[in-house]
Amino acid sequence: MGAQELDIEYLIKELTLPEKISLLAGKDFWHTFPIERLNIPSIRVSDGPNGIRGTKFFNSVPSNCFPCGTGLAATFNKDLWVEAGELMGKEAKMKGAHVILGPTSNIVRSPLGGRAFESYSEDPLLSGHAASNIIKGIQNENVVACLKHFVCNDQEDDRRGVDTLLTDRALREIYLKPFQIALRDSEPGALMTSYNKIRGIHVSESKELMQDILRDEYKYEGTTMSDWLGTNSTKAALDAGVNLEMPGPARFRTQLQVTHEIQSKRIHAQTIDDNVRGVLKLINRALKAGIPDDVVESANEDPASSELLRKVGDESIVLLKNEGNILPLSKTSVAGQEKIAVIGPNVKAAQDSGGGSASLTARYKVTPWEGIKKKIEEGGNTVSLEYSLGAFLDKNMPDVGDILENDKGEKGVTAKFYKTAPGTKDRQQFAERFLPTTKLCLFDFKDPELAPGEVLFYADFEGYFTPEETADYEFGASVMGTAQVFVDGKLVVDNKTKQTKGDAFFLAMGTREERGTVHLEKGKKYHVKCEFGTAPTYTLDPTQEIGGAFFGFRIDSPQETELTKAIELAKSVDKVILVVGLSKEWESEGFDRSDMDIPGATNQLIEEVLKVNKNVVIVNQSGSPVTMPWAEKVPALVHAWYGGNELGNTIADVLFGDVNPSGKLSMSFPKKLEDTPSYLNYGSINGQVWYGEDIFVGYRYYEKVKQDVLFPFGFGLSYTTFDFKDLSVAADDENVTVSVKVTNTGSVDGSETVQVYIEQSNPSVIRPVKELKEFGKVFLKAGETKSVEVKISIKEATSYWNGYFSKWESTKDTYKVLVGNSSDNIIVEGEFATSKTFYWLGL
Template sequence: MIDDLLDRMTLEEQVSLLAGADFWTTVAVERLGIPEIKVTDGPNGARGGGSLVGGVRSACFPAAIGLGASWNPDLVREMGVALAEEAKTKSARVLLAPTVNIHRSGLNGRNFECYSEDPMLTSALAVAYIDGVQSQGIAATIKHFVANDSEVERQTMSSDLDERTLREIYLPPFEAAVKKAGVFAIMSSYNRLNGIWTSEHHWLLTKLLREEWGYDGIVMSDWFGSHTTEASVTGGLDLEMPGPTRDRGEKLVAAVREGRVPAETVKAAARRILLLLERVGAFVDATMEDEKAADRPEHRALIRKLGADGMVLLKNDGILPLDKSALDRIAVLGPNAAEPRVMGGGSAQINAHYKVSPLEGIQNALSGTNRVVHLKACRNNRLTQMIRGDVEVEFFHGRDWSGPVVQRASAEESQFFWLDMPDASLDPRNFSARISTRLRAEETGSHVFGLTNAGFAMLYVDDELLVDGETGWAKGDNFFGLGNTEVRVEKPLEAGRTYDIRVDYRAMSESYEGIEIRAVRFGAEFPTTDAAIAEAVEQARTCDVAILVVGREGEWDTEGLDLPDMRLPGRQEELIEKVAAVNPRTVVVLQTGGPVEMPWLDKVSAVIQAWYPGQEAGNAIADVLFGDAEPGGRLPQTFPQRLTDNAAITGDPKTYPGQDGHVVYAEGLAVGYRHHDADGAKPLFPFGYGLSYTRFEWSAPRASSLDMGKDGVAIEIDVTNTGDRAGAELVQLYVKPKSSRLPRPVKELKAFAKLAIPAGETSTARLSITIRDLAYFDPQARAWIAEPGDYELVIAANAEDIRATLPLRLAEEWREGVSAPPLPAVVS
């Protein structure tokens, strides 16, 4: 059928398939019955079309780093099935996920969206995720291809690295997605690879991906991430997103007519689009229904289970799990206690069905509130606190708020992101909006008002202009780097008084750097005071236990912005130290999208790393705190003692964050635990680390052979739960070469098994490796090579906790050649 359609299509119709129709849909060819399909973000939920904020509600699953911490492919596969079901409620056929970029620096704003620092763990989880999604007839889209490991100048930065590093660290998840999972779609990244945009990188998209790996699916651009007509099409980019087209359409038709782009190249790309439509069943059922919210009990239960399974118990002096019956008074403190921090920011955010805060979860677990004392104590938000309540918006033609109101809308908080216009008659470059709400002051004193906008905006309090978001406007660090840096102004308010807040927004008359983003966010807050912290400390002093829920939130862990450091923002470290000084039973619950420094670690009784665990966050946290669930997670990323212990943070801006448009991956293979093994810098918590509420004993490992053959080697380890409660244990298998012609990491993860073991019972971890697991990539030989000689199989609970070793011998050299030519050198 596909070939018949292609033969009947005009050149113009074939070209029309190679760009989106709008922000979320592809182009239909009605003459031939070729339907449109919708795509949707994202990794932790199916948002559907429309705005990045608000919109139809969806189930919010844990962020990817929490899935990485679960080390549980079976559960991730189950989540993939659920996400496919969610995508169908939004009439979407393509899910723009998973994100599999590697944790390189610890500062990446999208660290939370990615699974791990290790390519093997990332690959295993990506394959499971894709299997789950695509088993339901929904296409997965693995992203971002490739080396998109920072958000600093992400739309222009060149990631410069050698081919061996690329193939051994950054490409394996994509290779596994193609060869093992048969992924239907791949999204190119914003950055350049060795000076060439990945969206038009012929070596990457054609020589490697299609010719060497045999990939037959589509490659789409990240949104506004393609730049050319000829180079992108001939390079191997099939679909320019979003639509309407910028560089294809008539430009591409002319390029074909003039012989600059071969007609067969266009036809092949159009064929891959048609194949995608066929794979997701669009030719059989082209129905595009209205989006709907489907709050399913089974999804709620899965999200809660996933949340607990990814939580990592980093420290426990015996205080956890808490005994509900032995607690008369509990202090639940900190900026994340009553705020449900369920997800990171950027394109991963969705409008969750509901959000359970840790405070609510703890109250639910204790069947009431009479034993719980709560104080926020301090703040950790990067931007001023949004105003929540009834927020009304009026839209106007033109940029001066004149004429009749074209459309009215309402929202629950003071943030708006217009990808598509709320009314089709509105011109995205020639409209204005008036936003109105009210603010009741809870404290008397100076409040901070903040405003950030992509476009221009003015904020008024009781009709008095307070914040000017237009004069001197310049691109800053918000809205994917296309909004200004937040403008802040202080104003005294009186407690109990209600103030009228108005923001007048108008669109820019031109696109900025070719990207169309229209957004505004405003807020107001009373700053943290010494008295607020002192009150929290005093309450903690009188309680049986103090639970501090601290960390970051989606304005820090977000697309478009890297972190400034690995410290807890605001006065949180001070709060932890002061509370721990008066209450020895202090438990810290961390919510971050990656590692943090912990100068306070020795002063607290327990630490749980909870990440961003989705809409059931508070219930999952309470489950772990009170022992209704095992803290099943183990770290998917090394937590260094200090930022400078990271291999990418050298003090040389060329290695991070980049200089003159280039970031050099000078550390090569030394990412995460590989760096710590080689450097000797002791981490705060090693890769794979995590404690349990029970105890385990491991048997000596048994190998099917100590000589590597063509069928590989299988290893078994019996693990017995010697405690009095069920628990989860992780068994890791690393390969350690005894010698090598080329420098190699000390050891590399090649297999793992996550075991759930009832009290008093024994389970068997079954691990296997192949000859390829012994190999490294030799760029000169153009081959993967496993050298003959001696290796060591390292059986470990984490990268530093080695339980046993086994010798392994390879009698003869093994090679597997590659067909792609060498990776092009860096182009300045």
């Protein structure tokens, strides 16, 4: 792609009306429409909140996976966010992507939110700073960041049409604030609208949000685009200023529709030109990346990328409990061989990310078992490790792409493609692929043998499995299309002749998982085949396109058997590491969680293990809070999020003390769901959701009503101790400057986060007890002291949204400065006074 900048005003004059209309919608799923006559190129976008997938769902080029959004935010490290963004930008160029569809900066309003893991925090300031610094990093590489989802896309339930009802004050102080901060500090080149309505109007059609606030008040000059299939009209969305409808081909911006709207004078020609300008601006910014037209997507295998992913993961992990200093563990044993049991459903599973558009094919994954085992090997194997599953976590059968083999012994599944159904005489194969997974989305499968628009075909996915244990094995398959699973030619799973609606695939378009059991013998080689027919064969909804199949298997062991094995193992060892939590099957785009509990028998497993061994370390992996009824009983607890490629190494780094944990919770962990502020007002009820907690989200609520939580916002322990002293607060009419000396009073080098909260002394309206207004992270060697200084504008430090004046108000008053290392541990206090009351708008 040439780097010559487009002359936008010249092009506006030269473009024909059909050409202008074509620019207002995507060409396909990932590209804008080119106008070759005028040398206007097509540019590419890619999903990317925690890694850059590229243009393929099917057989995608592997990517580096970052820790999930809530984990990234838990680092509280602005410089590290910039570095992460820069790596995202570099990898986008390797995938030929000019625009990254991220970061996601919605609010973790409830632990139940399906995409909570993908956002950053319950706190708008932390969310805004995380987004703005990641955007800076991305755009340092001349790749465009697309900030999303503007605004209030805080649940998955009925997300395409739910009407979000909330006060102006909540909208401004909580939900718009992260976007306001990111727009102010990093000027993202693009912004994506949310699916939902706000007060009866879809965001993509809201002139109040898209024009009055975004364009006029925030002075945003970048490009706006819809979420995928997120436009619901022709005229209203264009009038509101949604420049680009995605994906293509156009649905509401076809030549016929738009031309008719213009000819009938329902849409002004100037409106078309304004939206075309927005698209051309995006193309101009994209040209700066210098991505060649013929780029071939490639994976980033630079060891430096793995080092950064590990660093981010290390800093994201939060130490929540460490009674008796059971952590860090030792890699070596001097008095006889120490025995450690590693137990739990996430031990040998790589929970790299949550589900949905944030998920991708990771270039590699390190499981907790692999990371812990490597640490023990570094210590000379004087500590012995043993493993037990203990409890099941999978909602459906696990991916067995790393278990099946082809006839050459290579790990993976062979896919053979046909135009005729299984059993057809003289069936001819037209394509073949070798794939690393049995979670197969064929939404974007292409082959030269398929004519344009040809979506009916068949595939056999097959491989060989050699059991390590004689037992019954349970097989399962869910599908968007039809599927049958055979073992050595015997039908084991039938999801073809009788299908039941389920939640497989995006937006629950597929079937439930059908299952069957077969007895297999240890050491015998079995042929496993899944016969798949594309979506036109789907008995529930044949109008869907192409579709896909998920299939897998596992040993059919009763839960009681696995629990008993784990308990017996726990009795026989010195220490137990329990690796538990959730997975992308339970936290994902497309649906919300129904409760906060860890599914299955995990809680029972933990309780029983604690009865037989007191030296227990629990590592929880989830993108948002889970219920922990055993929290008071366990001596050591680590929260590890979804950790990306390096998750196993980062968990081991912290457990064995190679890294001193410094992560801080990016959200409060309540004791139970009923304690949460949105408990009575979450989810769509007859197409509406009421944000009844108003501005009191997260710690703002818990502190106001004096509700105890399990672990507070901003909380995280260390293997050393810190002291804050000599607080200095200096204020003028523009800024307040806060400085504090931080000393590492322990014996281990480590990092601490200085959190600055502000409280108004005499508010005339109901305000939170205090609000996070700035933070700074500092690394200190043992015994070292450093000063941490932050500067906050007076208007940001003091203002609330005055709904009567429809402006921000900074009230003349005295304000307390509360400095600590979590929301509930304020160590030093100061104050400042403002000299006047004033009102303001904008950034």
